[in-house]
Amino acid sequence: MNLKPFQITLTVFCALLCIKSNYAGITDTVKIEEVVVTGTKTKRALNKVPARIDIINAQLISEMPLMQTDDLLHFTSGVNINRSNGIYSQRPMVTLRGLSGDEQARTLVLLNGIPINTSDEGGVNWNRINQNDIERIEVFKGPGSSLYGNNAMGGVINIITKKPKENKEAHAAISYGTFNTKRQDLGLSLKNDNGYYAVLSQYYLKSDGYNNMPKEKRSPYDIARTLEETGLSARVGNEQTPWFRWELQYDIFRDKRGEGYQVFTPSGCYRNFDTNFLRGALRGGNTKTQYDFNVFYQLEHYYDVNERMRGGNYSRYDVDSYRKDYGALFSLSHNLFDGNTLTIGFELKQGSVAGGDYYQTAPYDTIYNQGKIRTYAGYIQDEYTFWQEKITMVAGLRFDNVQFLDGSYYTTDPWDTTPELTDNSWNSLSPRLGFRFNLVQNISAYINYSHGFRASILDDLTRTGWMWVGPKYANPNLGPESLDNFEAGIDYNPGKMLNISATVWLSKGDDFLYYVSTGDSLWGRPISIRENVTGITSHGVELDAKYRPTTSINMGANYTFSQSNIDQFDERPELEGKSLKYAPIHSASFVAMWFNNLVNITCTGQYKGKQYSDDANSQEIESYTTFDIMFSKRLMENITLSLDIRDIFNNQHLETAEYLSPGRLVSIKASIKL
Numbered sequence: 001m002n003l004k005p006f007q008i009t010l011t012v013f014c015a016l017l018c019i020k021s022n023y024a025g026i027t028d029t030v031k032i033e034e035v036v037v038t039g040t041k042t043k044r045a046l047n048k049v050p051a052r053i054d055i056i057n058a059q060l061i062s063e064m065p066l067m068q069t070d071d072l073l074h075f076t077s078g079v080n081i082n083r084s085n086g087i088y089s090q091r092p093m094v095t096l097r098g099l100s101g102d103e104q105a106r107t108l109v110l111l112n113g114i115p116i117n118t119s120d121e122g123g124v125n126w127n128r129i130n131q132n133d134i135e136r137i138e139v140f141k142g143p144g145s146s147l148y149g150n151n152a153m154g155g156v157i158n159i160i161t162k163k164p165k166e167n168k169e170a171h172a173a174i175s176y177g178t179f180n181t182k183r184q185d186l187g188l189s190l191k192n193d194n195g196y197y198a199v200l201s202q203y204y205l206k207s208d209g210y211n212n213m214p215k216e217k218r219s220p221y222d223i224a225r226t227l228e229e230t231g232l233s234a235r236v237g238n239e240q241t242p243w244f245r246w247e248l249q250y251d252i253f254r255d256k257r258g259e260g261y262q263v264f265t266p267s268g269c270y271r272n273f274d275t276n277f278l279r280g281a282l283r284g285g286n287t288k289t290q291y292d293f294n295v296f297y298q299l300e301h302y303y304d305v306n307e308r309m310r311g312g313n314y315s316r317y318d319v320d321s322y323r324k325d326y327g328a329l330f331s332l333s334h335n336l337f338d339g340n341t342l343t344i345g346f347e348l349k350q351g352s353v354a355g356g357d358y359y360q361t362a363p364y365d366t367i368y369n370q371g372k373i374r375t376y377a378g379y380i381q382d383e384y385t386f387w388q389e390k391i392t393m394v395a396g397l398r399f400d401n402v403q404f405l406d407g408s409y410y411t412t413d414p415w416d417t418t419p420e421l422t423d424n425s426w427n428s429l430s431p432r433l434g435f436r437f438n439l440v441q442n443i444s445a446y447i448n449y450s451h452g453f454r455a456s457i458l459d460d461l462t463r464t465g466w467m468w469v470g471p472k473y474a475n476p477n478l479g480p481e482s483l484d485n486f487e488a489g490i491d492y493n494p495g496k497m498l499n500i501s502a503t504v505w506l507s508k509g510d511d512f513l514y515y516v517s518t519g520d521s522l523w524g525r526p527i528s529i530r531e532n533v534t535g536i537t538s539h540g541v542e543l544d545a546k547y548r549p550t551t552s553i554n555m556g557a558n559y560t561f562s563q564s565n566i567d568q569f570d571e572r573p574e575l576e577g578k579s580l581k582y583a584p585i586h587s588a589s590f591v592a593m594w595f596n597n598l599v600n601i602t603c604t605g606q607y608k609g610k611q612y613s614d615d616a617n618s619q620e621i622e623s624y625t626t627f628d629i630m631f632s633k634r635l636m637e638n639i640t641l642s643l644d645i646r647d648i649f650n651n652q653h654l655e656t657a658e659y660l661s662p663g664r665l666v667s668i669k670a671s672i673k674l
Helices: 005-019 058-063 069-075 458-462
Strands: 052-056 079-082 093-096 108-111 134-141 155-161 168-177 181-191 196-210 225-238 245-258 270-285 289-310 313-337 340-359 366-386 391-411 424-440 443-454 465-467 470-473 481-495 498-522 525-550 553-569 586-594 600-608 624-635 639-646 665-673
Touching (some): 058 069, 058 134, 069 134, 069 586, 069 600, 093 155, 181 665, 340 458, 391 458, 470 498
Parallel strands (some): 108 155
Antiparallel strands (some): 079 093, 168 181, 168 665, 181 196, 196 225, 225 245, 289 313, 340 366, 391 424, 424 443, 443 481, 465 470, 525 553, 553 586, 600 624, 624 639, 639 665
8 A cells, every 4th residue: 555645654653652552441341350240241340350351431432533323333343344435335344353344143243232123134224323322332352152042153342332421421422524424413311319310312413425436437327425314212210229220222214315326216226114112120139149131122114115227227225124123131149159140041032024015017926025033041140259259260051042033025026936835944053161260470361262143134034035145045944054163362451551462263153144045036037045055164363552651642452363264065165165255364454543732643554465255256446445534622610512424545445345434534523521
């Protein structure tokens, strides 16, 4: 990469900050005693958990240049984010440790411990999560299925929201930036001496967008991608009684996301992901016994207008689909004796889809599908600390019974033969065994084995229709994927100023889902079907360094090597040895913060190595590097002004086979906190 003098100057400046700074204010893994909950479902110091867990804390969230919540995860090793169109992306993908960047269903995402992956297509609507609501994010890498079951095959990302710290707090913010991008935020929180609290937040975001199609490929119908969205979140609760602490949460999200293509429809192609989310939590306990009970309901109304002009022929179809997910989760932990904690839990979850593709042009077909996937699960985990608290063992086992039921499919034309959607069920056992060693001062190490799985999404179980591969059949007989993971890690923490960590892992996957040809065809296109047909091997290394020489300078950097290859694919042996799609082998990032009386500066950089956009590895997406910087200044104690420059050098790059990133984005923001 050729850098101009200004680029070189900035790179050297950031590198100097790397040498003389820390990351303690950025991720709390600098403080090895930091308490986490995602790894064991109990509050544990990091040096007691035999797993790699990274923490993104409140200071990073407030001081980082970011536009969406998943931007925070760019600076966590082992995380792969596919948001090719920036804030205009329809469905960003966040995955862990090389398990295909287009398969969000292999990484479980939690909101306050509640799963928010949809059962229909396994995705997470990252756009609806307001970064101003977040207190911290815990990233648990490696299979978490022994506690969390389905979707946790690659790891777990737990987003934990804020609770009021003062009796009355309020904030408001407005920002304006490139592409006429406008955002407005409001927030209010209250609490009293009786333990009651309430939190209300709201935001609105609108942008005229940009044309993401490279100029040499543009047609007369390619237009700017646009964006309009709004979110509202309300939470109330009480924490006065130790055995009866409760919280209720209700979120509303509405959006309209233009896809950058228009022929005849007034708004062109666009999508809605309108979402309602409801959660109720009840928890409590004492120093020996704690319980946690949650119920949740999530409804995503997905609507898509899709029109195309090909060879002078116009076609249009609309998608109208309702995706529901709800369930109840219960866990109970009890200290049997000093150094030993036993945790048991039970879960009942159900997801459903009811929707269809409605063709507005010939052949005027209607394709309707529906179905449900239900999970019954129970787990047990034992934590035992011994040898003067120098060794901690965690052993766990979870059983999941996954059922597919009430599948239904209807089409008017032209599908002559479609699979019968019969009920089916699968069982999965997910064991885990790990040890954390604190035998030497300032050094902590761990080893573990864990098994993960993920059941098929409803879209593949129920829907016969068109996908990116062309026409495809539903397959209600799809079994779960599975992954066996072996891992070791070490942390070196000589003092409060420095933390260095390294992790290595090896994973073997079986029954991975891939599309294969059925031998049938439609309109001259081969019809595909998902099958459990591949075995994969994944291995990698994560390196993290964080340093803090003073309270005003913070720094961190990381590097990830991750390689995932197809080992066995009998139906398509030519793919054996090929890398999984959208999974870069090399990636790295750094963050440097300087706080001072004049102006605070945050500088970040990210490198993403080459990756492939197809199974055969014939289409390569080139590597890229981006730099961001943010300046902020506090005025009169409660007013903050900031200037945020993303992708400083306007390095427009491809993160998919077709679409360009937005390039340089500049925004100014004014916020007030009372």
